[in-house]
Amino acid sequence: MPSLIDKDHKPMIHLGISEPEGKQQVVSDPFIHRRQRHHYLWANVLPFACTIAAFALLPVFPVGWPEGIAFLVMWAISGLGLTAGFHRLFAHNSYTAGPHIRSALAVAGSMGAVGNLTSWVAIHRRHHHFADREGDIHSPNLRGPRWRDKLRGFQYAYSTWMFEHPYPNPAYYVPDIIRNPHLCRISRRYPLWVFLGVAIPAVACALTRTSWSGLVSGFLWGGMVRLFVLQQGTSWINSFCHLFGSRRFDTDDLSRNIGCLAPFVFGESWHNNHHAFPGSASFGLRWYCIDPGFWFIRIISLLGLAGDITVPNQKQIEARTV
Ligand SMILES: [Zn+2]
Ligand SMILES: [Zn+2]
Known part of the structure; x- marks a missing residue:
């Protein structure tokens, strides 16, 4: 039974996985760094450039209800895949789900173009392992005390860490995922899922508008602008949520x-x-806190597609409240 609290900085403890002995924790290799730079260019810079193009081309490819729906549907699918799948299910095992829903969430999260399942979960578990200490891959707080250091830290945590960073060893951080051939297959096919995440809204808008211009506007708004907006959310969490805001817990x-x-x-x-x-599957931890990722998990559990949802009880919450 996983414990709720990660107090010893051991990423595996709350997952019920024993820490792999003698395994290297991170790998720094020129080939891996080259892959990371390529990924940054096509998964981050390209959506940003296409977002600028989408606004510049509004007179030629105007936005109507097909593009709006394509944007919202693909944003919800990839966003829920990331929070309920990549994060709460695969990285933290905060609930259980059957093989079909696990596969669907792994594919949906991959459509967010934030890295394949194995890499994302490994990087995220290392973030919890060393949060805001030397070794945390994307902390904004490790550059020094001056405001210029803080600004550099913010820029790093928001975006530039993705350009090149030490790669967490999957054998150390995600032994549960690399032992699962089905999840490995989904993870390896990551470029296909990203492509489908862009191609599906493009084709849907082309069919709805019965025109080639629908293909372009669907690609731009349901594909690229949606990726850009979704990825800003991930960057807000990595940067703002380690710099500003309130601390309910110590x-x-x-x-x-x-x-x-x-x-x-x-709800992230x-x-x-x-x-x-x-x-905990719930991040809000109060009924009135907006937490769509948790609401989604509750809905699929009511449909019999998920179970064993872990949330702390009142006593556990009070014991850690500041
Ligand atoms: Zn986490
Ligand atoms: Zn964090």
Whole structure:
């Protein structure tokens, strides 16, 4: 039974996985760094450039209801895949789900173009392992005390860490995923899922508008602009939620809650709550806190597609409240 609290900085403890002995924790290799730079260019810079193009081309490819729906549907699918799948299910095992829903969430999360399942979960578990200490791959708080250092830290945590960083060893951080051939297959086919995430809204808009211009506007708004917007949410969590906001719980890191961001990041911005209880499926931890990722998990559990949802009880919450 996973424990709720990650108090010993051991990424595997709250997952019920024994820590692999004698395994290298991170790998720094020129080939891996080259792959990371390529990924940054096509998964981050390209959506940004296409977003500028989408606005510049509005007179030629105007936005109507097909593009709006394509944007919202693909944003919800990839966002829920990331928060309910990559994060709460695969990284933290905060609930259980059958093989079909696991596969669907792994594919949906991959459509967010934030790295394949194996890499994302490994990087995220290392973030919890060393949160805001030397070794945390994307902390904004390791550059020094001056405001210029803080600004550099913010820029690093927001975006540039992705350009090149030490790669967490999957054998150390994600032994549970690399032992699962089905999840490995989904993870290896990551470029295909990203392509489908862009191609599906493009084709849907082309068919709805019965025109080639629909293909372009669907690609831009349901594909590229949606990727850009979704990835800003991930960057807000990595940067703002370790710099600004409130601390409900006493944790060994500098994580913060920013409630006003919650509707736009599927509840992920209850980040101090999450660092205090990484094994909890609920990030809001109060009924009135907006947490769409948790609402989604509750809905699929009511449909019989998920179970064993872990949430802390009142006593556990009070024991850690500041
Ligand atoms: Zn964090
Ligand atoms: Zn986490």
